[in-house]
Amino acid sequence: MTPAETSPFTRKLSAFVDLSEAELAVLARLHGRRRSFVAGRDMAHQGQSDHAAYILSRGWVCSYKIQPDGTRQIVDFQVPGDFLGLRSVLLRTSDHSFEPIVDIEAVEVLASDLLEAFAHTPRLAAAVLWAASRDEAMVVEHLVSIGRRGADARMAHFLLELSSRLALVGMGSREGYDCPLTQNHLADTLGLSAVHVNRVLRQLRESGLVTFQGGRVSIHDHDRLAELADFDPAYLDQTGPLLEWKGRPPLSGRQPR
Amino acid sequence: MTPAETSPFTRKLSAFVDLSEAELAVLARLHGRRRSFVAGRDMAHQGQSDHAAYILSRGWVCSYKIQPDGTRQIVDFQVPGDFLGLRSVLLRTSDHSFEPIVDIEAVEVLASDLLEAFAHTPRLAAAVLWAASRDEAMVVEHLVSIGRRGADARMAHFLLELSSRLALVGMGSREGYDCPLTQNHLADTLGLSAVHVNRVLRQLRESGLVTFQGGRVSIHDHDRLAELADFDPAYLDQTGPLLEWKGRPPLSGRQPR
DNA sequence: CGAAACGTTGAATGGTTTCAACAAGAGTGG
DNA sequence: CCACTCTTGTTGAAACCATTCAACGTTTCG
Numbered sequence: 175m176t177p178a179e180t181s182p183f184t185r186k187l188s189a190f191v192d193l194s195e196a197e198l199a200v201l202a203r204l205h206g207r208r209r210s211f212v213a214g215r216d217m218a219h220q221g222q223s224d225h226a227a228y229i230l231s232r233g234w235v236c237s238y239k240i241q242p243d244g245t246r247q248i249v250d251f252q253v254p255g256d257f258l259g260l261r262s263v264l265l266r267t268s269d270h271s272f273e274p275i276v277d278i279e280a281v282e283v284l285a286s287d288l289l290e291a292f293a294h295t296p297r298l299a300a301a302v303l304w305a306a307s308r309d310e311a312m313v314v315e316h317l318v319s320i321g322r323r324g325a326d327a328r329m330a331h332f333l334l335e336l337s338s339r340l341a342l343v344g345m346g347s348r349e350g351y352d353c354p355l356t357q358n359h360l361a362d363t364l365g366l367s368a369v370h371v372n373r374v375l376r377q378l379r380e381s382g383l384v385t386f387q388g389g390r391v392s393i394h395d396h397d398r399l400a401e402l403a404d405f406d407p408a409y410l411d412q413t414g415p416l417l418e419w420k421g422r423p424p425l426s427g428r429q430p431r
Numbered sequence: 432m433t434p435a436e437t438s439p440f441t442r443k444l445s446a447f448v449d450l451s452e453a454e455l456a457v458l459a460r461l462h463g464r465r466r467s468f469v470a471g472r473d474m475a476h477q478g479q480s481d482h483a484a485y486i487l488s489r490g491w492v493c494s495y496k497i498q499p500d501g502t503r504q505i506v507d508f509q510v511p512g513d514f515l516g517l518r519s520v521l522l523r524t525s526d527h528s529f530e531p532i533v534d535i536e537a538v539e540v541l542a543s544d545l546l547e548a549f550a551h552t553p554r555l556a557a558a559v560l561w562a563a564s565r566d567e568a569m570v571v572e573h574l575v576s577i578g579r580r581g582a583d584a585r586m587a588h589f590l591l592e593l594s595s596r597l598a599l600v601g602m603g604s605r606e607g608y609d610c611p612l613t614q615n616h617l618a619d620t621l622g623l624s625a626v627h628v629n630r631v632l633r634q635l636r637e638s639g640l641v642t643f644q645g646g647r648v649s650i651h652d653h654d655r656l657a658e659l660a661d662f663d664p665a666y667l668d669q670t671g672p673l674l675e676w677k678g679r680p681p682l683s684g685r686q687p688r
Numbered sequence: 689c690g691a692a693a694c695g696t697t698g699a700a701t702g703g704t705t706t707c708a709a710c711a712a713g714a715g716t717g718g
Numbered sequence: 719c720c721a722c723t724c725t726t727g728t729t730g731a732a733a734c735c736a737t738t739c740a741a742c743g744t745t746t747c748g
Contacts, residue, residue: 239575242661247578249571261564269568269666307518310567311526314506317574318496321504321622325736356694365578367737372696404499409526582704613726624705629728 181205182255182343183229189342191301200295205229206282217258217272226282227263230256233278234354238362239270248363250312251275251336255343260306263288276354311409320365323404325374328364330403333384333391338410350392438462439512439600440486446599448558457552462486463539474515474529483539484520487513490535491611495619496527505620507569508532508593512600517563520545533611568666577622580661582631585621587660590641590648595667607649 180188184201187193193201209228211217217235235252249270252258258272263285292299312335319328336353340346357375361368379385383399385392393399437445441458444450450458466485468474474492492509506527509515515529520542549556569592576585593610597603614632618625636642640656642649650656 239571241575241579245579247575249574261567269571310518310570313567313570313574314496314527317506317570317577318498318504320574320577322498322502358694368694369696369738370736373736376696615726625726626706626728627704630704633728 181229181231182253182345183231183257185343186255187301187305190304191297193297193301197295197298200291200298204283204287204291206284206287209280209282211274211278211280213274213276213278215274217274227260227285227288228258228280228282230254230258231279231281234275235272235278236275236359236363237270237272246362247365248359250309250316251363253336253339253343254345257302257305257309260302275359308410315409325364325366325370326377327403328366329360329371329374329378330383330399331405332360332364333386333393334396334400334403334405334407335410336391337393338407348393348396350390352389353386353391354389438486438488439510439602440488440514442600443512444558444562447561448554450554450558454552454555457548457555461540461544461548463541463544466537466539468531468535468537470531470533470535472531474531484517484542484545485515485537485539487511487515488536488538491532492529492535493532493616493620494527494529503619504622505616507566507573508620510593510596510600511602514559514562514566517559532616565667572666582621582623582627583634584660585623586617586628586631586635587640587656588662589617589621590643590650591653591657591660591662591664592667593648594650595664605650605653607647609646610643610648611646 184193184198187201208231213233230252231254233254235258236248237250237252238246238248240246252272258280263283288302292302315331315335319331323331337346337348337351340351341348345351357371358368360366360375361371364371366374375386378399379387383393383395383402385394399405441455444458465488470490487509488511490511492515493505494507494509495503495505497503509529515537520540545559549559572588572592576588580588594603594605594608597608598605602608614628615625617623617632618628621628623631632643635656636644640650640652640659642651656662
């Protein structure tokens with residue numbers, strides 16, 4: 175399989191864990207029914223338990239929580255190659271909602287198939303567990319961002335994180351990437367008002383750091399941006415899971431860049 | 432075993448999952464070497480990989496991240512009965528540091544023992560996984576708090592969450608609990624300055640909602656406090672993990688209060 | 689074409705931080 | 719035992735960052 179044919183999901187896992195032919199085959203068989211969802215309409219509601227999990231193949235999704243007063247906080251985003259609702263499947267609880275940012279395509283993964291695959295291919299289980307752990311690390315970094323960084327650093331950090339994530343699945347580079355988010359999405363993500371997001375973006379643009387316009391993020395000065403954001407991609411680049419699985423040798427990861 | 436003899440950890444798990452005698456026995460055997468740590472000195476440093484996990488039996492710990500500019504963000508707290516460094520063990524990565532708030536006592540859990548127990552007692556694995564998932568839900572709620580709640584609501588929410596968690600292991604009630612945190616801890620937790628924490632506490636006290644003084648949290652008006660905080664304990668009270676483990680019947684949880 | 693969502697900008701308001709000063713208690717060493 | 723320091727808590731005043739309100743331009747879409 176050439177890289178062009180591999181799914182973003184396979185591509186992401188392969189970047190960190192050397193999977194064997196057999197394991198790749200199990201991964202391929204895992205892919206079930208293709209499903210589409212239209213932008214804006216929720217996929218699952220807060221509290222509702224939906225037993226389906228998906229691997230996102232095209233489009234962007236955000237997961238968020240709404241408060242009684244109407245304000246919302248976006249917890250994180252899923253881009254192609256990311257798991258969606260993994261915890262809902264494993265634990266039958268879904269404590270937040272999912273909204274497709276644009277029309278999306280996803281492959282359904284049945285809980286039974288997943289557990290079956292895990293049982294036969296422990297390294298695959300470890301790889302998926304690693305991906306879940308990486309997601310959690312992103313939420314923690316998000317928490318730090320909102321708690322202890324100013325609005326400009328928050329924005330810079332967020333845009334850089336997206337850059338790294340998208341580059342991993344071949345959807346962007348150090349120079350920039352396409353991004354379907356509105357300023358409202360950014361506001362709900364960063365804990366700011368939409369108005370202030372606009373001002374911060376202007377300031378970053380006028381400083382020659384980044385431009386966020388017309389669905390495109392153009393990074394003009396990656397280094398100064400990373401410095402402003404205090405961005406250390408270590409939490410994204412961790413060498414794969416070193417979990418030893420009952421006597422088997424630990425998974426070998428590739429060297430992070 | 433009478434409740435008085437059970438460890439806080441067992442007590443916590445039992446509150447959500449009906450464990451059999453055999454499973455309880457495995458749990459008890461899991462308990463390894465007792466270790467103590469003194470207040471203030473870090474248990475493990477950011478980035479350093481320490482393969483030990485612990486179950487906290489006495490005292491409080493916080494996990495946090497420090498930024499280059501010296502500010503820190505506390506991600507969450509561990510109280511008796513909580514796991515400590517579970518992810519470090521499973522994935523050999525530790526992306527934040529642990530600081531004992533007071534002198535603590537913890538039981539070491541070896542990764543090998545844990546995986547062994549999981550293999551023989553899948554329901555135990557599910558129970559621990561459930562606990563980990565609950566921790567993650569708390570981090571998400573924390574994120575929402577910092578992102579979308581005012582300082583007073585944040586404080587109220589945090590104090591109420593602690594109340595629920597401590598009540599579960601018999602260390603507090605609706606009326607209050609002992610709390611060794613300083614106002615600095617609160618500030619680093621809630622993303623506020625220490626000075627402002629002081630003002631917020633005064634305001635809450637003068638409104639007759641809650642008093643935080645001399646290592647004691649006294650909740651005077653639980654209902655009004657919960658309303659201010661927009662506190663919905665659902666994310667803490669979830670009925671246990673419903674994970675079906677390869678054909679076995681799902682775990683039965685007790686009814687949440 | 690009209691409506692609705694998104695983006696943009698100014699001015700006023702306000703929540704939070706910073707700076708500064710001081711009080712109280714704990715721990716330290718002379 | 720006392721001075722000394724360090725941490726924690728407390729309060730006031732000024733400065734600042736971010737929000738709110740309001741108005742308007744632009745684009746999209748039915």
